[in-house]
Amino acid sequence: MYLGRIISSCLVLSFTITTTFNNVMVSAQDSNVNPHYAALLNNSMWFYEAQRSGKLPSDNRVSWRHDSGLQDGQDHNVDLTGGYYDAGDYLKFTLPLAHSLSLISWGGIEWYDGYTKANQTKALQSTIRWGTDWLIKAHPDANTLYVQVGSGEVDNNYWGPDTGIPTPRPSYAINNTATGTDVAAMTAAALASASYLFGNLGNDTNYASSLSNAAMSVFALAETAPFQVYTNSVPAADNLYQTNNYTSQLVYGALWLYKATGNTTYRDKASQYYDRFNLANVPVSPMDWSDPTGAVHILGAELDSSNTKYATAAKKWLDTMTNPSSASNAPCFFTKGGLLWCDGYSDSNSMVPLQDTSFLALVYSRLDSSKSQQYTDFATKQINYMLGDNYMLTPYVCGVHMNSPHNPHHAGASGGTDIGNIDTSPPEELHLLYGAIVGGPNKDDIFYDERNDWTQTEVALDYNAPFQGLVAYQISTNAADPPYVTITSPRPNVSRSHGLAGWLIAVIVIVILFLLAGACYYAWLKRQALKRRFGNGGGQQGYAVPV
Ligand SMILES: *[C@@H]1O[C@H](CO)[C@@H](O)[C@H](O)[C@H]1NC(C)=O
Ligand SMILES: *[C@@H]1O[C@H](CO)[C@@H](O)[C@H](O)[C@H]1NC(C)=O
Ligand SMILES: *[C@@H]1O[C@H](CO)[C@@H](O)[C@H](O)[C@H]1NC(C)=O
Ligand SMILES: *[C@@H]1O[C@H](CO)[C@@H](O)[C@H](O)[C@H]1NC(C)=O
Ligand SMILES: *[C@@H]1O[C@H](CO)[C@@H](O)[C@H](O)[C@H]1NC(C)=O
Ligand SMILES: *[C@@H]1O[C@H](CO)[C@@H](O)[C@H](O)[C@H]1NC(C)=O
Numbered sequence: 028m029y030l031g032r033i034i035s036s037c038l039v040l041s042f043t044i045t046t047t048f049n050n051v052m053v054s055a056q057d058s059n060v061n062p063h064y065a066a067l068l069n070n071s072m073w074f075y076e077a078q079r080s081g082k083l084p085s086d087n088r089v090s091w092r093h094d095s096g097l098q099d100g101q102d103h104n105v106d107l108t109g110g111y112y113d114a115g116d117y118l119k120f121t122l123p124l125a126h127s128l129s130l131i132s133w134g135g136i137e138w139y140d141g142y143t144k145a146n147q148t149k150a151l152q153s154t155i156r157w158g159t160d161w162l163i164k165a166h167p168d169a170n171t172l173y174v175q176v177g178s179g180e181v182d183n184n185y186w187g188p189d190t191g192i193p194t195p196r197p198s199y200a201i202n203n204t205a206t207g208t209d210v211a212a213m214t215a216a217a218l219a220s221a222s223y224l225f226g227n228l229g230n231d232t233n234y235a236s237s238l239s240n241a242a243m244s245v246f247a248l249a250e251t252a253p254f255q256v257y258t259n260s261v262p263a264a265d266n267l268y269q270t271n272n273y274t275s276q277l278v279y280g281a282l283w284l285y286k287a288t289g290n291t292t293y294r295d296k297a298s299q300y301y302d303r304f305n306l307a308n309v310p311v312s313p314m315d316w317s318d319p320t321g322a323v324h325i326l327g328a329e330l331d332s333s334n335t336k337y338a339t340a341a342k343k344w345l346d347t348m349t350n351p352s353s354a355s356n357a358p359c360f361f362t363k364g365g366l367l368w369c370d371g372y373s374d375s376n377s378m379v380p381l382q383d384t385s386f387l388a389l390v391y392s393r394l395d396s397s398k399s400q401q402y403t404d405f406a407t408k409q410i411n412y413m414l415g416d417n418y419m420l421t422p423y424v425c426g427v428h429m430n431s432p433h434n435p436h437h438a439g440a441s442g443g444t445d446i447g448n449i450d451t452s453p454p455e456e457l458h459l460l461y462g463a464i465v466g467g468p469n470k471d472d473i474f475y476d477e478r479n480d481w482t483q484t485e486v487a488l489d490y491n492a493p494f495q496g497l498v499a500y501q502i503s504t505n506a507a508d509p510p511y512v513t514i515t516s517p518r519p520n521v522s523r524s525h526g527l528a529g530w531l532i533a534v535i536v537i538v539i540l541f542l543l544a545g546a547c548y549y550a551w552l553k554r555q556a557l558k559r560r561f562g563n564g565g566g567q568q569g570y571a572v573p574v
Contacts, residue, residue: 061501061502061505061508063508063509064141064145064506065144065502066427067498068142068147068499068502069145069147070424070426070427070461070462071424071464071494072150072462072495073088073089073462074460074461075111075488075491076088076089076092076154077089077460077461077463078111078112078113079092079109079112080096080112080119081097081108081109081110082094082109091188091439091457093188093190095117096119096176099196099198100164102195103198105167106164107119107161107165107198108164109157109160109164110158110161110176111124111157111488113487114436114437114487114488115435115436115438115440115481115485115486115487116182116183116185116438117177117185117189117438118175118176118177118182118267119161119175119177120175120264120267121162121165121210122174122264122270123268123316123487123488123489124158124161124162124217125162125214125216126213126315126489127158127488127491127492128155128158128159128162128492129217129220129283130496131154131155131495131496132155132220133220133326133496134493134495134496134497134499134500135224135496136223136224137389137393137496137500138500138502138503139224139228140503141498141499141503142499142502144502144503145502148228148229151495152225152229152231155221155224155225159217159218159221162217163237163238163241165214166244169244169247169248170203171201171202172200172202172207172211172245173199174201174257174261175198175199175263175264175267176199177196178197179263181193181195182196185446186443186444186445186449187438187443189439197263199263200261201248201257201260205259205261206248206251206252206253206255206260207255207257207259207260207261208250208255208256208273211245212246212273212276212277212281213276213279213280214245215243215249215283216242216276216282216283219238219280219283219286220283220286220287222235222236222242223286223287225238226239226287235287239284239287242280243288246281246284249280250277254273254277256269256273258270268317272318274304274320275304275318275319275320275322275323276319277296277297277300277304278306278323278327279319281296281300282294282297282326282330282331285330286330297327297331298327298334301323301327301337306320306323307324307336310356310358311343311344311347311348311354311356313348313359313372313380313383313384314384315372315380315383315489321344321384321387324337324341324343324344325341325387327340327341328341329391332394338394341387342395342398344387345388348384348388349384349401349402349405350401359380362472363471364417364472365408366412366417366468366472367380367384367409368380373470374469374470375466375485376466376467376485376490377466377468377470378413378464378466378467379467379490381409381412381413382409382464382490382493382497383493384405385405385409386497388402388403389406389497389500392406406497410501410509413464413467414509414510414511415512415514416510417468418468418473419468419472419473419474419519419521420514420516420519421518422510423465423468423474424462425459425461425463425464425486426459426462426463427461427511428511430517430518431511432474433455434450434456434476434478434484435463435465435478435484436466436480436481436484436485437460437463437486439458440456440457440458440459440460440463441453441457441458442457450478450479460486462491463486463490463491464491464494466482466483466484466486467483473521475521475523476518
């Protein structure tokens with residue numbers, strides 16, 4: 028009798044353990060969902076949770092994060108608490124946030140069923156809402172949009188936890204005289220795309236209409252003359268988040284407003300700006316937070332399909348980007364390992380161009396069956412590269428595999444406080460930054476995983492934004508397991524400063540010393556010769572000739 032009870036309790040216990048384990052690992056509603064992609068989607072939103080500023084809610088899952096930035100905006104008597112920290116630091120920027128939110132919403136709209144299958148629709152909404160609530164606060168009246176909180180100079184001299192964020196944290200705004208066309212139009216795009224998602228998929232029509240009202244208002248600010256980039260008005264953002272132009276942002280914002288409101292005025296404005304700025308014919312360049320030109324071709328083709336100029340430009344853009352060898356002036360190429368590499372873009376975050384391009388390729392593949400195979404093949408290869416099918420055997424996502432990056436450049440997660448020793452203090456990251464995409468490998472497909480090398484290990488809001496859509500796509504289409512699942516070998520050891528590199532440096536130093544000695548001897552000979560010709564007075568001139 029007792030034995031029977033013991034056995035049955037054991038059965039219950041083991042059942043409980045198994046279910047708990049499955050919940051943690053999978054948490055999927057639909058038993059057909061790929062558990063690895065479901066976990067990636069959950070982890071990516073966990074990363075956004077780790078970036079939250081302001082008063083954290085009681086369901087905060089990131090134990091090492093605290094309430095922070097609670098005075099933000101007080102310098103102008105506005106409430107700018109909340110929102111997201113931009114990267115591994117504690118600055119808040121409207122432009123890259125808005126870009127990221129628009130991509131998260133777009134991916135959510137496109138592959139909502141992926142989120143549904145993974146039981147992540149509520150998480151998607153709270154991820155977006157934490158950002159859009161802040162954008163609404165940042166636009167406190169029709170003529171103002173706050174674009175930055177915190178000063179680059181103050182913040183970049185701090186490395187430590189969220190409990191010691193340095194002050195002052197000044198806030199900066201554009202307005203109807205000191206305009207910022209790019210940032211206001213991008214903010215409109217974020218609010219409008221989120222409005223569509225909440226209203227049409229999330230069943231929250233009240234919030235959707237607050238969002239679309241704010242979007243229309245901030246778009247009117249974007250359309251206020253003079254048109255100019257916001258860093259003209261807010262030099263504090265120079266060299267941090269500076270765009271080259273405002274033209275594609277106006278089209279992007281207007282297209283999303285058309286999607287959100289159905290008001291054809293916005294569709295027509297988009298089309299007019301597209302023509303006025305000749306966007307169909309600007310040279311192809313990668314799409315990122317600084318320039319949504321690639322995105323407007325594809326979004327225009329999707330939302331205003333009878334206007335075929337968008338589809339024509341979309342195909343040209345995608346063919347050039349995804350098949351560089353077919354185009355005469357392609358800005359990108361494939362590395363030996365197969366990674367899409369765009370000089371000037373990939374150097375400081377190689378995971379971004381591949382993701383943004385794949386995202387747009389997948390959206391367009393649904394619109395044009397004649398291009399579908401080509402674009403989905405491209406995207407699948409790039410996603411697989413990113414998730415382990417690469418020379419380093421590394422998924423460039425933290426916390427999902429033993430070969431995942433271990434040293435994201437993130438002050439809070441690192442646990443360090445010594446800005447002079449970011450790499451070594453502490454030697455191992457204190458907190459796993461689950462789901463964060465890092466900058467990625469270099470042009471030779473090599474990744475060093477060094478915390479201080481921000482080009483490879485920095486994380487940022489805009490790195491994970493396309494990722495959300497790519498993962499939702501993989502879930503939606505029942506893709507096979509991500510490549511890292513079958514990787515059992517450790518990442519190849521590619522230490523930068525030992526062995527080969529050491530003797531190479533020695534050889535280079537010796538060669539330079541020889542050359543210097545040679546040059547000095549030559550100079551001396553010349554000087555002697557000049558002395559012989561001009562006497563001592565020519566010495567001055569003699570120095571200038573050979574050296
Ligand atoms: C989501 O990811 C976090 C971090 O890996 C993990 O702690 C949590 O259990 C996961 N939640 C679900 C529902 O999968
Ligand atoms: C779905 O997620 C919610 C949290 O958003 C959770 O409460 C619920 O238990 C999950 N359902 C399943 C079946 O995992
Ligand atoms: C607009 O912004 C500029 C630059 O920040 C500022 O100098 C000016 O006072 C602002 N104008 C108004 C009306 O707030
Ligand atoms: C949408 O919300 C309404 C009102 O809250 C509710 O009655 C309805 O069941 C919801 N629909 C869905 C699909 O969740
Ligand atoms: C459409 O938007 C324009 C620009 O904001 C506005 O003037 C017009 O009243 C709107 N039309 C409708 C039907 O709401
Ligand atoms: C921005 O675009 C406008 C319109 O095409 C153009 O006149 C201007 O030269 C561009 N500015 C820069 C900095 O490229």
